[in-house]
Amino acid sequence: MPASVPPAAAPADGAPRPYDVSLPPTIRFGSGRIAELGAVVAGLGRRALLVGSARGLFTEPAWSAVAASLGAAGVAHERLAAAAGEPTVDAVVAALADTVARRRPDDVVVAVGRGGAIDLAKAVAGLAVVAAPGMSAAALDELVVDHLEGVGRGLVLSRPALPLVAVPTTAGTGAEATRNAVIGCPRRRFKKSLRSPLLVPRAVIVDPDLTRSCDRATTAAAGLDCVTQLVESFISRFAAPVPRALAIAALPAAVAALPRVLADPADTPGRAALAHGALVSGIALTNSGLGMAHGVAAALGVECGVAHGVACGMLLPVALGVNRAAAAADLALLERACDPTAPADDAAAAEAFVARMTALVDGCGLPRRLRDVGLAADRLGWLAANSGGASMRGNPVALDADSLRPILAAAW
Numbered sequence: 001m002p003a004s005v006p007p008a009a010a011p012a013d014g015a016p017r018p019y020d021v022s023l024p025p026t027i028r029f030g031s032g033r034i035a036e037l038g039a040v041v042a043g044l045g046r047r048a049l050l051v052g053s054a055r056g057l058f059t060e061p062a063w064s065a066v067a068a069s070l071g072a073a074g075v076a077h078e079r080l081a082a083a084a085g086e087p088t089v090d091a092v093v094a095a096l097a098d099t100v101a102r103r104r105p106d107d108v109v110v111a112v113g114r115g116g117a118i119d120l121a122k123a124v125a126g127l128a129v130v131a132a133p134g135m136s137a138a139a140l141d142e143l144v145v146d147h148l149e150g151v152g153r154g155l156v157l158s159r160p161a162l163p164l165v166a167v168p169t170t171a172g173t174g175a176e177a178t179r180n181a182v183i184g185c186p187r188r189r190f191k192k193s194l195r196s197p198l199l200v201p202r203a204v205i206v207d208p209d210l211t212r213s214c215d216r217a218t219t220a221a222a223g224l225d226c227v228t229q230l231v232e233s234f235i236s237r238f239a240a241p242v243p244r245a246l247a248i249a250a251l252p253a254a255v256a257a258l259p260r261v262l263a264d265p266a267d268t269p270g271r272a273a274l275a276h277g278a279l280v281s282g283i284a285l286t287n288s289g290l291g292m293a294h295g296v297a298a299a300l301g302v303e304c305g306v307a308h309g310v311a312c313g314m315l316l317p318v319a320l321g322v323n324r325a326a327a328a329a330d331l332a333l334l335e336r337a338c339d340p341t342a343p344a345d346d347a348a349a350a351e352a353f354v355a356r357m358t359a360l361v362d363g364c365g366l367p368r369r370l371r372d373v374g375l376a377a378d379r380l381g382w383l384a385a386n387s388g389g390a391s392m393r394g395n396p397v398a399l400d401a402d403s404l405r406p407i408l409a410a411a412w
Contacts, residue, residue: 019240023283024166024177026203029276031268034065034207037110037167038073044163044202045108048077049099051121053113053169054084062169062210066112078102080124083113086301086308087120089185092127093140095120099128099162100135108163111201112210115173115308118166119181122199125162126181148183148192150389157196166201169210171274172222172309174229174282176204184302191298193390200286208268208275216262220364221309223258223274227360228312229281230254232291232319234334235327236394243284250280252338255356259363289394292319292387296408299386306373313366314373317358318411319395324350326396370412380408 028036041048048070052063070077081095099109111121123144131143146152166176175181180195214222230251234244254277257270264270296319297311324331325347332349335342338356342349367373375383384405392399399407 016241019242019287021240021242021287022179022197022200023287024201024204027177027206027279028204029206029279031207031209031272033205034062034167034210035069037066037165037205038069038071038075040203040205041070041075041108041110041165042073044165046075046106047104048075048108048110048165049080049102050077051081051083051095051109051111051113051117051124052079053117054082062112062213066167077110080109081120083117083120086116086191087123087181087183089141089144089183089187091120092123092144092183093137095124096127096131096140096144097135097137099124100131100133103128108165110165110167112167112169114170115168115175118168118173118175118201119183121164121166122161122175122181122201123183123194125164126157126194126196126199128162129159130157144183144194145185145188147194149195150192151188151190157194157198159198161198164199164201165203165205167205167207167210168275168278170214170218170222171208171211171271171278172225174226174278174280174285176201176206177279177282178286180286182298189302191302195390204279206275206279208271211271211275212265216265217366219265220258220262220366221307221313222278223254223261223309224313224316224361224364224366225309226274226278226281227251227254227258227357228293228316229285229290230277231316231334231357232293232394233281233284233288235323235330235396236289236291237396238289238394240288243287246280247284247288248334248337250277251334253277255338255360258360262364290391291395292322292392292397292399295389295392295395295399296383296387296404298389298391299383300370300373300375302386303379303383304374310366310373313361313364314368314370315411317354317361318407320354320357322399322407323396324354370408375412377412380405380412384408
């Protein structure tokens with residue numbers, strides 16, 4: 001749950017209810033700031049254990065910038081793991097065993113890559129202080145599962161994690177600013193979160209130039225993930241004032257930038273707007289929660305292997321249609337932020353915002369129907385039954401499996 005205080009209407013005097021805000025202590029944003037990585041890491045330790053994306057840190061130009069910056073700061077570095085998409089329990093176990101075997105007191109885990117790489121690094125940083133040297137793969141597997149939400153024994157992280165520095169190379173997930181790591185397990189058919197305030201990275205470097213290596217499909221999926229997170233966190237039942245203010249400030253630029261960057265990958269201001277939007281979306285979701293689109297997207301990823309950003313993009317218009325009446329005032333605020341000439345009537349402005357988001361998704365050229373990503377009609381019941389969790393609890397309209405199934409059927 002994103003907040004320790006249950007949702008409640010604001011008092012009559014308009015004062016906000018109590019809330020918490022969690023975010024990385026150090027955030028450095030801007031073009032070329034990857035050069036500062038070494039100095040940032042040196043403030044936390046003397047050796048960097050590098051976690052990257054299989055198609056990222058170790059194969060793209062970012063690697064030379066990372067190595068040069070660490071070397072200039074006198075920080076030793078070793079390659080720890082490369083994430084192939086979203087991390088799995090098996091991937092965490094392998095990286096965790098390696099980390100425990102080579103760990104030194106001055107280690108800093110450094111993630112340079114996509115959201116999956118950052119989540120893998122979080123899991124390693126958080127669990128390495130719990131795992132004991134010499135633990136078998138089976139014991140580490142049990143350790144990982146026991147710390148995930150909704151499975152195992154529900155153990156909670158209580159020791160400070162290894163220092164973690166996150167450097168995203170996509171503009172979408174916002175994983176660099178969240179306190180959870182999403183871990184899948186194809187063997188057990190689940191995708192769950194390892195969640196703790198202790199997993200928030202100690203430092204974040206967001207350099208929009210690093211997103212230039214992304215192809216069009218990745219840019220589109222990541223951008224839609226970012227936009228969906230900004231929207232769902234803003235209308236969430238658990239939304240808090242600070243993340244709402246950040247989200248509504250970042251959304252218009254991100255919405256305008258995504259089609260521009262897809263049309264012209266060299267659009268530098270557009271890439272900066274998307275990278276900033278992704279960072280803010282991570283801050284917003286970790287403090288305010290999400291909603292239906294993310295609640296269904298996780299289960300859809302388990303069933304069909306669809307990329308998370310693609311699933312979010314497909315489901316955003318559906319979720320907004322479900323929530324349009326209940327969240328009309330908030331959706332109207334978002335529309336007026338995007339278009340100051342939007343209707344004064346909340347219902348009309350909310351309808352215009354739903355249309356705006358639908359057009360944005362359509363323009364990205366991604367699949368639009370559940371059947372288009374391989375969901376069989378006879379699995380709609382399974383999808384509805386497994387689309388719960390923390391994300392769904394933030395949805396403005398309460399949904400259970402029975403109410404969700406006809407919604408998904410209409411989107412099939």
